[in-house]
Amino acid sequence: MTDPDPVAALAAQLAELRGQWARSQGEIGVLREQLKTSTSEVAVFRVEVKRLRAELAEAIEARRLKPPPAPWWHVGPEQYQAMRADLAQWVETFLVPHYRDYLVRLPPCLLAHPAAIWEVSTLRAEWERIFADPENGDLQGLLAFHDRWLPGATARLTAALGKCDEMTGCQLTRRYS
Numbered sequence: 001m002t003d004p005d006p007v008a009a010l011a012a013q014l015a016e017l018r019g020q021w022a023r024s025q026g027e028i029g030v031l032r033e034q035l036k037t038s039t040s041e042v043a044v045f046r047v048e049v050k051r052l053r054a055e056l057a058e059a060i061e062a063r064r065l066k067p068p069p070a071p072w073w074h075v076g077p078e079q080y081q082a083m084r085a086d087l088a089q090w091v092e093t094f095l096v097p098h099y100r101d102y103l104v105r106l107p108p109c110l111l112a113h114p115a116a117i118w119e120v121s122t123l124r125a126e127w128e129r130i131f132a133d134p135e136n137g138d139l140q141g142l143l144a145f146h147d148r149w150l151p152g153a154t155a156r157l158t159a160a161l162g163k164c165d166e167m168t169g170c171q172l173t174r175r176y177s
Contacts, residue, residue: 059132072117083121084111090124102154107164112172115160119153 075083088111096103103110110116126149130141163171 105158109170
């Protein structure tokens, strides 16, 4: 019996290793392509996260700069007057031109009444919430505003301020003067 040829055994092992190496090279090529694809996807994902982070920071900052809907209970006289003036400007520049028919029943002393200030500032906050993002207006919110919030607030204000009129003046000045 002859011993197996060591060179032939090594040649067989070498052929097997070459096959494994070729398969490994193919698998490495596939992994390289996957890495390139995932790297570009990760880069796109990172850019999107960065954009969303900036957008969120802007929204938070914009919200921080606006006072809460009705912080009337904890502001000093100066801030109260500034907020009331801002609210009066919103009433004159937005509410009156767009919703005049609703406001016709309300007296001119509307914002002299704390209850009216609360109602109107809450209406304003809801309006701003609905249209905070002009590109993505909330149609359902707008319909609720027109169907529920605006008529409800004006009905409550009409009832509360019904004794104020042009002839007798504001009920607050009559009551406390």
